[in-house]
Amino acid sequence: MALPSPGPDSTCLVTGASSGIGTEIARQLARRGHGVTLVARRKKKLVELANELSASHRIRSEVIVCDLTDEDSRTALAPALETKGLAVDVLVNNAGLTTMGPVAKGDRLKELAMIRTDVEAVVDLCTIFVPGMVERGRGAILNTASTAAFQPLPGQAGYGASKAFVLSYTHALRAELKAKKISVTALCPGPVDTGFGEAAGISDEEAAAALPKIMWVSASEVARSAVDGMDRNKAVVIPGAANKIGAAAGYLAPRSLILGFMTSRHPALQD
Secondary structure (H helix, E strand, O other): OOOOOOOOOEEEEEEOOOOHHHHHHHHHHHHOOOOEEEEEOOHHHHHHHHHHHHHHHOOOEEEEEOOOOOHHHHHOHHHHHHHOOOEEEEEEEOOOOOOOOOHHHOOHHHHHHHHHHHHHHHHHHHHHHHHHHHHHOOOEEEEEOOHHHHOOOOOOHHHHHHHHHHHHHHHHHHHHHHHHOOEEEEEOOOOOOOOHHHHOOOOHHHHHHHOOHHHOOOHHHHHHHHHHHHHOOOOEEOOOHHHHHHHHHHHHOOHHHHHHHHHHHOHHHOO
């Protein structure tokens, strides 16, 4: 079971495609000859990437501006693709955001926006596009979780819980679709230099101080591992040997030990 073959009437829908891992996943798919549908809120970035991919790889690439926190905006994706005569054969649920700091100081609207993007959008887009994959008898799904999924994450409580949900949901979906010949993969990257943390209020310097350099993996390497993992029908992809070890340790270590250590190290919890 591999990635479906590229076709003129099929596409790879990549959310969060305007930056970081999403951009690199789109590049990896385009290198393999797949047409891509780039989804995010920042139209200028998407258009620049679409033009790059079309010129470099001679593939079809289109842009759909979508706010994934908004149900109506997500609902409009399927009709927009139908008007172009395109079916989603590869779904990449990559869009995500985080908040930082203790729950006691959390911003309600930001916390809810995170849940809607990191959890609700993943479930919604799978519910929208998986039936078509089942009907056609082909498809591949990549849901971006995180190594944060393997243990609670003080300082990013909602984010860690969201990624644990995505990992669990992906495992269950994979079991449901196994007989349908549709591959389902969870991507669980560790720290990646994408500006992700800085957007939530933590500097790159603080993040680097909290996490060993050996754990950091480039967005291009993460994307390459992700697409290779989809093509090999892997259940979980954790880029980087150090992150594989860290994920196992986080999952197996006593909660009291791991939580105490992480609370003492997280930059957002330091006074």
